[in-house]
Amino acid sequence: MRIGGRLAGAIEVLEDVETRRRPIANALKDWGTAHRFAGSGDRAAIGNIVYDALRLKLSHAWMMDSDAPSALAHAVFFRQWGFTPETLAAKLEGDKFAPAPLAQETLQAFANRDLADAPDYIRGDLPEWILPAFQENFGEGWLSEAEALNRRPPLDLRVNTLKATPEKVKKALSRAGAEFAKIAPDGLRITPGEGADRLPNVTAELAFQKGWFEVQDEGSQIVAALACAESGQQVLDYCAGGGGKTLALSAFMENAGQIHAYDADRTRLAPIIERLRRAGTRNVQVHDAASGLEGMEGRFDRVLIDAPCTGTGTWRRRPDIKWRLSEKNLEERTAQQAEVLDSACGYVKPGGLISYVTCSLLPSENQNQIERFLEHNNQFEIVSLQEVWSGQFPSAGTSPHFSAAGFATLTPAKTGTDGFFSALLRRKS
Incomplete structure (x- = not known):
């Protein structure tokens, strides 16, 4: 396919994502099934246009004075891929598969607008209601943090x-x-x-x-290490999902001790069995019902809670979820997090640690959630991750944002990873 066909294909996928509110991956898969003539390079290029367009959806729309899929896809070439309207037009000339040219007023808007004049939430490509949370979390550095979330991930x-x-x-x-x-x-x-x-x-x-x-994203590897699991210990991965952090913990523990991987969602948990087999782990037991943990209260040295969250820290990889996120979604997630924390804390033995992790950058899911938990659970105390960091990563050339309380926040701008929050709590003896 020439560039015109790829651009047209991306516009089709963007229309599908927008009108049917579908995940990008599903829309791309269906497009590929319906267009089997497209090679793997063509499908990859179309996917790149779609992902790039949605990462910068708001600022693209503002610069083009249009949020139509065609305007967003063209903006990718103008703002991210190094084309000018003139050089792209020359590439598309004579291509019968190319989409219809942009309206003159759209091109004029792009030529005359400066993103510096846009509202703050558009400059950061954030849902408007999310902006205050980013400003609260990162202060004057909020824009650079938001911008880093809009770049392609490694x-x-x-x-x-x-x-x-x-x-x-x-x-x-x-x-x-x-x-x-x-x-x-x-x-x-x-x-x-x-x-x-x-x-x-x-x-x-x-x-x-x-x-x-x-x-596995480097940030996910890091927060798994910050759980401080050691060889020979008893460890509970309470929201194990597909098992990425379970596998990391098993390697950290050198296959010694015991890990119990639990998740109430059987669909999310399903891939863990094959992954454990391929990795050669011998110290993991998998549970898809809380009944499998009966009698284990107060027995674990470490409890990792990779809590359900809004996924704001993963927007580089999943930009479509940014535009589907609502305040109701956030309320549902914070309620689930409180329930998970309150349920999992009973499994920690005296002197043991809870590692609370989210892939979110919103205070309500992170530091505020820990503060709420501690108000009702005075048998736990915060362990400063700033002190833990140097022991776990002595050769690291950079470090996360550390709060005064000792919580750690990893971000694309600060650590070059996906966004993660981590807090460590010790149960008092």
């Missing part, structure tokens, strides 16, 4: 040290351009490309099939 991998070393996996993935991560000691990173460039399909590599590595 592909991060966690080396499974039960089977391989970072050096061994880096060599195996040399064709993919894998480099050592800057913070996570077992992490590798493949930087994102530009324009139509696509990231490699690393799960097709033999090294993946052998269980040498998992795809």
Whole structure:
């Protein structure tokens, strides 16, 4: 496909996402099924246009004076892919598969507008009601934090040290351009490309099939390490989901001790069995019902709570959820988080630790949630993660945002990772 066909395909997908409020991945899959003539490079390029368009949806629409899918897709080329309206028009000339040209008034708006004149929430490409939360969390640095969430993410991998070393996996993935991560000691990173460039399909590599590595954002690796699980301990991963952090904990513990991976959502939990088998773990028990944890109250050295959240820290990878998020969604999530915290805390033994984690950057899901919990649970106290950090990551070239209370917030701008919040609480003896 030439560039015109790719642009037209992206417009179709954007229309599908908008009108049917569908996840990007589903819309792209259906488009590919209906257009089997499109090669893998074409589908990747169309996906890049769609994701780039939705990351900057508000500012694209403001600059073009239109939020129509065609305007958003063209804005990707003008603002992110290095084209001018003139150079793109020259590329599309004579291409029978190219979309209809933009209206003259749309091109005029783009030529005359300056994003610096836009309202703050548009400059940051944030839902307007979210802006105060970002300003509360990051103060004067809120805009740089928001902007970093609107860039393409890298592909991060966690080396499974039960089977391989970072050096061994880096060599195996040399064709993919894998480099050592800057913070996570077992992490590798493949930087994102530009324009139509696509990231490699690393799960097709033999090294993946052998269980040498998992795809996992570096931030997720870091917050798993901040749970401070040690070899031989009893650990509960209370909201285990697909098992990414469970696998990391098992490697940190060198397959010794015991991990209980629990999630009430069987659909989310389902992939964990195959992942555990491939990784070669021997110290994990999986539970899909709370009844499996009966009799274990007060027995765990560590309880990791990867709480259900709005996912605001993952907007680089899932920009469509940014525009579907509502205040009602946030209220539902905070209620679930309070319930999970109150349920899981009883499993911690005296002197043991709760690691509370979200992939959110909203205070109501993070520091406010911990403050609420401590008001009703005075047998717990905060452990400063600023003190833990240097012990866990002595060679790190950067660090998260640390609050006065000792909570840690990782962000694309500060740590180059997805956004994560982490708090560590000790049950008093």
